[in-house]
Amino acid sequence: MHNEQFNNRNVSESYFLVDIEDYPTDGWGRFKRVVKRTFRGELFVGLWVVLREMIKFDIHTIQYPQEKMPIGPRYRAVHEMKRLWESGTERCIGCGLCEKICISDCIRIDTKIDENSRKEVSEYSINLGRCIFCGYCAEVCPELAITHGGRYENASEQREHFVMFEDMLTPIDALKAGKQLEFEGFGAITPHEDERVKKTPLSY
Amino acid sequence: MDIAYLIETVIKVVVVLLIFSALAGIGTYFERKVLAFMQRRLGPMNVGPYGLLQVAADGVKLFTKEDIIPANVVPNIFKIAPVITAATAFMAAAAIPFLPEFTLLGYTVHPIVADINIGILYILGIMGVGLYGPLLGGMASANKFSLLSAARGAAVFISYEVVTGLSILAPIMMVGSLSLIDFNKYQAGGIGDWVVWSQPVAFVLFWIAAFAETGRTPFHLIANDHEIIDGFGTEYSGMRWGLFFIGEYANMFFISFVIPLLFLGGYGDGSLLGALGLLAKMAFFFFFFLWTRAAWPDIRPDQLMWLCWKVLMPIAVINIVITGFVMMF
Numbered sequence: 001m002h003n004e005q006f007n008n009r010n011v012s013e014s015y016f017l018v019d020i021e022d023y024p025t026d027g028w029g030r031f032k033r034v035v036k037r038t039f040r041g042e043l044f045v046g047l048w049v050v051l052r053e054m055i056k057f058d059i060h061t062i063q064y065p066q067e068k069m070p071i072g073p074r075y076r077a078v079h080e081m082k083r084l085w086e087s088g089t090e091r092c093i094g095c096g097l098c099e100k101i102c103i104s105d106c107i108r109i110d111t112k113i114d115e116n117s118r119k120e121v122s123e124y125s126i127n128l129g130r131c132i133f134c135g136y137c138a139e140v141c142p143e144l145a146i147t148h149g150g151r152y153e154n155a156s157e158q159r160e161h162f163v164m165f166e167d168m169l170t171p172i173d174a175l176k177a178g179k180q181l182e183f184e185g186f187g188a189i190t191p192h193e194d195e196r197v198k199k200t201p202l203s204y
Numbered sequence: 205m206d207i208a209y210l211i212e213t214v215i216k217v218v219v220v221l222l223i224f225s226a227l228a229g230i231g232t233y234f235e236r237k238v239l240a241f242m243q244r245r246l247g248p249m250n251v252g253p254y255g256l257l258q259v260a261a262d263g264v265k266l267f268t269k270e271d272i273i274p275a276n277v278v279p280n281i282f283k284i285a286p287v288i289t290a291a292t293a294f295m296a297a298a299a300i301p302f303l304p305e306f307t308l309l310g311y312t313v314h315p316i317v318a319d320i321n322i323g324i325l326y327i328l329g330i331m332g333v334g335l336y337g338p339l340l341g342g343m344a345s346a347n348k349f350s351l352l353s354a355a356r357g358a359a360v361f362i363s364y365e366v367v368t369g370l371s372i373l374a375p376i377m378m379v380g381s382l383s384l385i386d387f388n389k390y391q392a393g394g395i396g397d398w399v400v401w402s403q404p405v406a407f408v409l410f411w412i413a414a415f416a417e418t419g420r421t422p423f424h425l426i427a428n429d430h431e432i433i434d435g436f437g438t439e440y441s442g443m444r445w446g447l448f449f450i451g452e453y454a455n456m457f458f459i460s461f462v463i464p465l466l467f468l469g470g471y472g473d474g475s476l477l478g479a480l481g482l483l484a485k486m487a488f489f490f491f492f493f494l495w496t497r498a499a500w501p502d503i504r505p506d507q508l509m510w511l512c513w514k515v516l517m518p519i520a521v522i523n524i525v526i527t528g529f530v531m532m533f
Contacts, residue, residue, distance in 0.1 A: 034515075046499040050242040061246040 071150050073184040076133045079126055080149040080183070081168040083175045090169060091145035094119045098137035098146055106130035107137060124165035128154060138183060147183030216317050220297050228453035229259040235494050242498035266449075269442035276346035277439065285344060285436075286444045289337025289451035293458065296330040299323035300461050301384055303482070304474035322382045327462060328368060331417055335361040337451060338419075338426055342436035353435025356505055357419075357426045363512040364416035364423075370520035371409035374527040375399050375466060384462070388470035400467040405523045407467045409516055414459045416508070418452065421497035425505050460489035 024030045062069060071077075082091050094111035110123035138147045146168075154161070170180045184191075233248070233256070240247030248255030273279055300323075301316040320326055335357060342354025376382060378399065379390045391397045400407045416423040427435035437448050464470055464485035472478030503511075 043500060047495060050495065050498045053244055054238070054241045057241065058244055059241075059246055060244045063246070063249060 071152070073181070074148075075150050075152070076135050076138075076148040077150055077152040078128065078148075078154065078163060079137070079168050080147050080170065081124075081165060082145055082147060082180060082182075083170050083172070085175070085180070088172055088175055090121070091143045092121050092124070092165075093143055093145070094121045095142065097140045097142065101136045101140045103134060103136060104130045104132050121165060124168075125162045126168075128156075128161050128163055129159040144182070149183075212313075213317060216315070217298075220302075220317060221294060224294065224297065224454045224457060225450060227457055228450040229263060231453040231457065231490070232262065232449070233259050234490075235497070238491065238494040239498050242495075263446075266443050266446035271442045271444060272439075274346065274439050278344040278346075281340050281344040282439075283444070285337050285341030286440065286447035286451070288340065289334055290447040290454070291451075292330050292334035292337070293451040293454040296327045296334075297454070297458050299326045299384060300458060301388065301465065301470070302461060303479045304471040306479075316385070319383060319385055323384045324372060324376065324382045324387075324466070327384075327458075328365070328372075331455070332361065332365050334451070334455065337448065338436040341440070341448070345436065345439040347439050349432040349434075350436050350438050352432050353426050353438075357436065359505070360416055360419075360423065360426060360508060363509060364413045367409055367413040367512055367516045367520055368417060370517060370524060371406045371413060372466065373520075374406045374524050375403050377524070377527055377531060378402065384465050384470070387466055388472075391469040392473050394472070395469065398467065398469045403467070403523075403527070405519060407463075409520050409523070410466065411463060412516060414463060415493075415496070416512075418455045418459055418493070420456065420493045422500045422503060423508055424497075424502050425508065428502060456490060456493050457486070460486045460493070463489050 024033050083089065084091055094109065096109050096111070099107045099109045106127040106129075108123065108125050108127075109121065111119050112122045114120040133148065135148060141147075149168075174180060236258075237247040237255075248258040251257045251261045273282060298317040299320055301314075301319070303315040305312055305314045307313070338357040339354045342350040342352075342357065345351070375387075379387055381387065381390075387399070391399060415421070419426045425431070427437060432438075437445050440448065461482075464482055468485050469481070470478075471482040
């Protein structure tokens with residue numbers, strides 16, 4: 001392979017160099033240029049363009065608080081904690097991987113052994129003032145428990161504002177109504193995973 | 205001078221002041237809306253239906269803002285400068301016939317404050333005095349941007365006074381009067397009688413100079429936001445800045461009245477249709493000020509001077525000479 005192919009940055013063959021005239025050197029040339037520019041009527045082209053847009057009235061404004069842009073399913077805003085679809089218990093197993101991988105060191109997780117000798121999350125908070133919404137926590141989560149949601153309208157009185165486990169957890173009634181959305185971004189299962197997955201050799 | 209005339213004049217002055225102060229506010233609304241539509245935006249929408257009360261909100265803001273006099277300014281001149289701008293703009297309105305005369309409750313009203321026989325000269329002179337607003341305000345502000353703006357303002361206004369005066373000289377020679385009423389009578393016969401057909405060059409020159417006189421976009425370098433912040437208005441706040449603003453918009457409205465009165469037949473024969481025609485022409489010229497702001501770039505100060513002294517002024521002089529020869533033979 002030759003280097004030339006990498007240096008050729010023409011994304012399309014229809015690119016061409018604009019024909020720029022040389023600057024006039026004498027007074028007569030400058031005079032001719034002024035006359036040509038004066039009577040070419042380019043000012044009226046500009047007037048027509050803006051008037052055309054006004055008549056077409058093709059308004060692109062989104063009146064923000066009333067109207068909102070649709071955001072993609074992979075949008076990385078404030079985190080969400082998912083529940084298991086079947087039992088409704090929280091998916092988080094308290095492994096602490098998200099705390100470990102967090103590059104801005106904003107996740108704090110604390111666990112304890114509950115009465116059934118199962119590991120349980122006792123404290124979980126994310127400092128949104130530090131979080132850079134990189135998505136590593138969602139990517140590393142083995143249980144698809146912590147994901148990113150679409151809630152991007154944050155306001156607080158100080159830089160360090162926290163979001164707690166209970167705030168992020170899907171409400172149980174929303175889960176029962178089938179409204180828990182799976183995150184399609186980092187670490188999520190891809191769609192139609194069931195059809196594509198190969199069975200392990202043991203099942204042959 | 206009888207008492208009735210005095211009362212009538214005072215009422216007319218108050219009406220003109222009130223209407224054009226309000227129009228200046230509404231003009232900002234139209235400017236924001238028209239510019240927004242031309243840029244595929246909506247403009248003000250939240251205050252009142254379709255943002256109509258935005259004007260009132262802006263007014264409340266301007267009136268209630270703190271009136272700051274910065275430390276190093278020349279206080280008296282700094283305080284008087286915005287008043288000069290607004291006052292001269294409104295003083296120029298005294299010689300403009302806004303409508304044909306009409307009868308109200310059996311009393312004939314002349315919608316012109318003072319029909320002086322040197323009306324055009326008066327209007328041009330007072331608009332020339334308007335230069336002192338930006339000039340004094342900019343020089344007194346103790347701010348380099350304001351100073352630049354004052355220098356530019358002086359250069360532009362003085363240069364374009366020349367073009368305005370010379371371009372209008374040829375129509376004045378034809379009409380033989382300096383009164384806008386006489387101009388209107390001269391063109392009262394219909395579209396064929398309009399001065400613009402016999403003086404198209406003067407019309408275009410006066411129109412171009414009007415942009416410089418009002419400091420609108422192709423020649424907006426006196427308060428060019430991206431170069432010198434707000435120019436002479438940088439240090440002003442509250443209603444003092446608002447007076448500059450009202451002066452600028454009132455000037456736009458008055459120039460938009462003067463151009464049709466001089467060149468496009470004014471209110472014609474004085475019928476209702478003629479009066480509406482004058483308002484429509486005024487609306488078009490005001491709209492054109494906003495239109496060019498959306499479409500055209502600003503030019504450099506040296507280009508503006510070049511345009512004035514090397515292009516427009518010679519053309520105006522040639523126009524006068526040709527008009528003189530045509531009238532002589």
